[in-house]
Amino acid sequence: MRTLHTIAELRAALPGAGACVFVPTMGNLHEGHLGLVRQARAHGLPVVASIFVNRLQFAPHEDFDRYPRTLARDCDQLQAAGCDIVFAPDERELYAVPQTFKVQPDPALADILEGQFRPGFFTGVCTVVMKLFGCVQPRVAVFGKKDYQQLMVIRRMVEQFALPITIEAGETCRANSGLALSSRNGYLSDSERERAIELVGALRTLARRFVREESVPLQTLEAQAMDDLRASGWQPDYLTVRRRADLGVPTAGASAGEEWVALGAAKLGGTRLIDNVEF
Numbered sequence: 001m002r003t004l005h006t007i008a009e010l011r012a013a014l015p016g017a018g019a020c021v022f023v024p025t026m027g028n029l030h031e032g033h034l035g036l037v038r039q040a041r042a043h044g045l046p047v048v049a050s051i052f053v054n055r056l057q058f059a060p061h062e063d064f065d066r067y068p069r070t071l072a073r074d075c076d077q078l079q080a081a082g083c084d085i086v087f088a089p090d091e092r093e094l095y096a097v098p099q100t101f102k103v104q105p106d107p108a109l110a111d112i113l114e115g116q117f118r119p120g121f122f123t124g125v126c127t128v129v130m131k132l133f134g135c136v137q138p139r140v141a142v143f144g145k146k147d148y149q150q151l152m153v154i155r156r157m158v159e160q161f162a163l164p165i166t167i168e169a170g171e172t173c174r175a176n177s178g179l180a181l182s183s184r185n186g187y188l189s190d191s192e193r194e195r196a197i198e199l200v201g202a203l204r205t206l207a208r209r210f211v212r213e214e215s216v217p218l219q220t221l222e223a224q225a226m227d228d229l230r231a232s233g234w235q236p237d238y239l240t241v242r243r244r245a246d247l248g249v250p251t252a253g254a255s256a257g258e259e260w261v262a263l264g265a266a267k268l269g270g271t272r273l274i275d276n277v278e279f
Contacts, residue, residue: 001083002084002086005093007089007135010048010085010136014048014137019139020045020046020047020084020136020137021045021140022047022050022132022138024050024132024141025074026052027053028067029074030182030183032146032173032181032182033049035170036142036170037049038081038082039170041082045140047085048086050136051071051088052089052094052132054125054128055124056102056125057120057124059118059120068186075088094128099131102123102126103127109246110153113238113265114274115149126154126157130157130161138165139164140165140167140168142169142170143167143168144170144172145169146173146180146181146182146276148263149247172275172276179196180200180275184273187271188269192271195268198234199266199268199275202229203263203275204262206241206262207260207277209224209225210260211279218249226239229266233268235266235268236265236266237266239262239266242260242263244260259278260278260279261277
């Protein structure tokens, strides 16, 4: 495996456009990331993973400065998972001049849910992913379903710009407890980690109630789910049910025959967690 730090090195190492499979990450890797790399290997092409903590997707009050940088450990894990190239640029390489050109995603998809609580987040995500796509020029890119809305935003961006890239989804990787693996789980105390599964439990309960209690308005079900989580000491931003196809709000009596996803974001102590459950 080769670890490269400049765009010139990366382009010299790759045979040409469409000749690799790409797994973008911000590092501090866990088994979920490594599963995406192993999934990428199944295509029989060289696998490129990027490690770059993207300042553009962090608000000033968020954890950019304390986000863990663990490059050496990450590279060891990626090599064991079968990665061929790690692209690990620093900010001066990827943003050699101020990034004044940015990708503005469709507000109908990007300004809801995560976008409502993290304004500008998906603009930062789309801008860095578009730039990384330009550097790597992959045939396939693999993104995890845990960041469900992000996956949808990236898919829509690729469609709108007619990029010759297939976006492939990787299933959410969970610990034995059911907790979705996340780099930010490292911020949790031992007691918080034991309780963190309450978020996915609340989403599963909301999904069951949505299917079984069709006469109850969705807003009522969501409010109850939020209240129950607050009573357990959480600070929820949202728990909701949306259409899988476009994250649209369900219409009255529309639960039968549709594909849905329950999504949620909430803070436990000082750590904000997200999760989702398809049903």
